[in-house]
Amino acid sequence: MTRFFIVLLFVLMVICVYTIISQTLYRRYHSSVIIKGEKKHKIAITFDDGPHPVYTPKILDLFKLHEMKATFFIVGELGEKHPSILNRMIDEGHEVAIHHHRHVSAWTQTPWQLKRQIHQCAQVIKKVTNQKPLFYRPPWGHLNMSSLSMAKPYHLVIWTGIFQDWTLKTTKTALVQKLMRKVEDGAIFVLHDNGDTPGADEKAPEMTIAALEEFLPYLKQQGYESITMQQLMNQS
């Protein structure tokens, strides 16, 4: 019995080191994990989990109206389903980046499975848009011990602001206030253009869009502009 518990404890420790401990150390101390940019009066508004056939085009309309740019961290299999939306993103000056091929956590993936998730998604982007993606953000921001090496040559991006816009428990007014509070030079915001992800509310992007209708004019009024990740990190 004692031996069983020692083995169990050992297995749990290995799992913790592979997932949460590696994630915490990388996100806090590793210089190649991008948390923030440095450009004055610029931020990067980014969207995870799309493209969605209804919500993503509405977001594109809104960004066109306010002459702002966004970065879309797409799910590869959804990109395959909606290639015209990816091409519209590129045509309108936005950036397409990697989430995973399917929306799975790096905590559940072996290093090789993780590599496949990242590179398969990158392949979809290259095939559909003829552009090479530069940035990768893992679903839920989860990293495992192999994430940095498996993500190469892509730059791993986290965020300065995440706003619980995936749940309708967050009201539009609360979301607008949260967004306003987090505006600073070089900020990287994460929002979501798809509510079909596990743990999200299907209609939550409607609230995100309503909040952006109010937030984007405010941003401009404050002398700020949303640009792509490439522009924020001087990669273009």
Ligand SMILES: [Zn+2]
């Ligand atoms: Zn996601």
